[in-house]
Amino acid sequence: MHIVDHDTANKRFLIRDNDGIAALMTYVISNPELYIIDHTLVENAYRGQGLGDKLVKAMVEYARENGIKILPLCPFAKGRFERLPEYADVLHK
Template sequence: MTDIADQITEEVTETKGSYSYRADGAVAEMTYSRAGANLIIIDHTEVPDAFRGQGVGVALVTRAVSDARLRGHKILPLCPFAAAQFRRHPEWSDVLNG
């Protein structure tokens, strides 16, 4: 998963953002909305079949958690996949909003 994590990029606008992983012509993406200065809402995660079972989706959420810690942000995971990952990773509770 380290190789995947190293290749994840982030794009940010004033109100939205995304984390993406690209390889072999396929793109996995997790999108979020900014709600105030210190809260991001993960609203969608999409991983193409080409990446299934490789930990790409988890790597996207893990990157968001890491960045939230560095930036002092909280995360509200409305996306079902991201919410499930937060349930599986209680060590992420420090950045969980709510």
């Protein structure tokens, strides 16, 4: 099972493996109510396992819990927001 960690000090959500990081998504805090997803990376060995989706979902859940809107500039995250209407409540318009 892949567990998503929120590394607030480095402004990223990540999934670790035994040797390091399997996937990560970084963000920038524009203001306390707006976070910008700027990069998502899944290491080649972990592609196709849904890790990127888990990272986006974790950020959406964090945003809901903390009254934050998300601006997904990263193409991967932007695509998930476009395909998943259930994320519309945290999408910055």
